[in-house]
Amino acid sequence: MKRGVTIKDIAKKLNMSVSTVSKALNNDVSISALTSERVKALAKQLNYIPNEAARHFKLAKSFTLGLIIPDILDQYYAVAANGVEETAEKNGYNVILTQSHEDEQKEDRIVDVMIRNRVDGVIVSITKNRTDMQPFEKLLSIGIPVVCIGREPKSGQFDYVSSNNHDGAVMATEFLIGKGHRRIAHLMGPAGMRTSQARFEGYKQALANHGIPFRNELTECVDLTRAGTFAAMQRLMRLPEPPTAIVTFKNYVTLDAIDYLKKYYPELVDKVQFTGFGNLPILHHLDHKPLASIEESSFEMGEEAARILFERIGEDGENTERVYRSSQLPCRLVVHDDGE
């Protein structure tokens, strides 16, 4: 790092003290207009660029947010990251984006890096299998606020933002009911995830709302692999009375399920109707697509999480009695019509 122009240089050239220069640059009210002008003019002329590293150090603030997501290639998180980033930028903050790749140990290391770098706050979508929230509790104990997104914290007291999975599942299911379906199956997510449970509850709720009895055999868990979805679909389709519609947990589950039908029950493709979470732009290009998608407001989730985080950062840290927030953003039902 080549040594750049510093306020010291400016002060020297102007025969002023560094403190005056600093204040002028920071628009301190106690500086005369004239002085302020001169300082700023010279600063521009010399191409002065403040050394944030020094500021951070001095102010004991990094003006940086840490963001931990499982996978950047998952649009859901990528979009959420955009929401975080945009909000951060508005507040003059940078974001360090990291991926856990669903690896708990990697997540531990990431948290450590964030502490070392003294980020001012962390937004995290915790790994699927994590059981203890220890590293995040450590962050809190150090005074670095944490906001969870998408995946509910397993324990402890954390702010939490997600889409309203329950209501989204209700919407999806009721949409299919509205289309006249009565035997509606659910390809449920991994049982260990709260998200799966919430969507499952919504599915059952919708059935109940319309007087349709819940049938255990119509719900199958998937592990988010193609093979897992195929196996689940096989069990569903071999039932004495197979479902006529299916509510799915996620994008790729929907696509794999449709692929299964294409392969083994080609006559039923486009007969069995799907509605699921996640709305990929690519759906446009599919011949056999879900009837509708539940679009999760992941951008807004990122925004909201960042907003909450900034509030926490602004707080004094000494309020021992915080109220932790849990906010559920509404989903939207998007119907895929073929007309264009």
Place this chain on the structure above:
Amino acid sequence: MKRGVTIKDIAKKLNMSVSTVSKALNNDVSISALTSERVKALAKQLNYIPNEAARHFKLAKSFTLGLIIPDILDQYYAVAANGVEETAEKNGYNVILTQSHEDEQKEDRIVDVMIRNRVDGVIVSITKNRTDMQPFEKLLSIGIPVVCIGREPKSGQFDYVSSNNHDGAVMATEFLIGKGHRRIAHLMGPAGMRTSQARFEGYKQALANHGIPFRNELTECVDLTRAGTFAAMQRLMRLPEPPTAIVTFKNYVTLDAIDYLKKYYPELVDKVQFTGFGNLPILHHLDHKPLASIEESSFEMGEEAARILFERIGEDGENTERVYRSSQLPCRLVVHDDGE
């Protein structure tokens, strides 16, 4: 930021000087084993975490890389970002990931932020329309090395890593020739992009290699919008002799082109064969897909760019006579067979 444990605290408790502690923690050879042990033990016990902000300031190094890409939702860049990140992590570096959204002014601001934050190096995929490289030349002049990826720098002296677009286009075209096609069209990218030109050249080269005359009317530029692709396809298909195969510039161009056929020439879908750049995982799920895809090694591109950057960072900056590198990573042809 709550004040954490510092080496000063450790020194006090151990009745040593801070410098001893600092050296012990950094495994300085001049420290006795005993002292070193005691320091490290207490450090662990007190949960000491080095303040990187202070180190960065002191060392005039941020151990941070700046990465600027157009859009994180574009898999090509997201994967490249992973390559950068992984290499950075191996070197104990963080990455600040930013998006220009193809907005030149935003890119200018981003560069400014990076300077303020004293990143040690920058990797950038410059915006499509940029004409002057001024901000990046500024980075170089300050002593912050820059490596361009994916998109060739418009001017000046920069290291540059990309996929081998020329050879990739040759592969794509020859693959179609091998399938017996003679009237092969090219949906070319925006004429202003060097990438478009390189692929166009490759396309022509392949034709020449096999004695097929190049026909001007078989190449159409697209602007990467759906409407633009539709218009280009219309012109191609209305030719007296429409093409029997098409080499496309990018993922979504391929998909839109196929959609066009589905809509206006349904009898020709699956007759007109495609091969294009970009291999999206989603292609699996399509009924009508390109015959093959050119997979660009974008992960490796990110890795390579980071590697070069670290070399530059290691250099003394005072070598006025640098040799700038331009490396072209090979592409792979992936044939999409339907069997599974």
Place this chain on the structure above:
DNA sequence: TTGTACGCGTTATCAG
């Protein structure tokens, strides 16, 4: 082998 002293660039405090 250990300690002393200094400085990195900035801001805050307090005195003038």
Place this chain on the structure above:
DNA sequence: CTGATAACGCGTACAA
């Protein structure tokens, strides 16, 4: 309104 000075946490010559 301006200036002198201390301090942030750390690393490093140089002295002991």
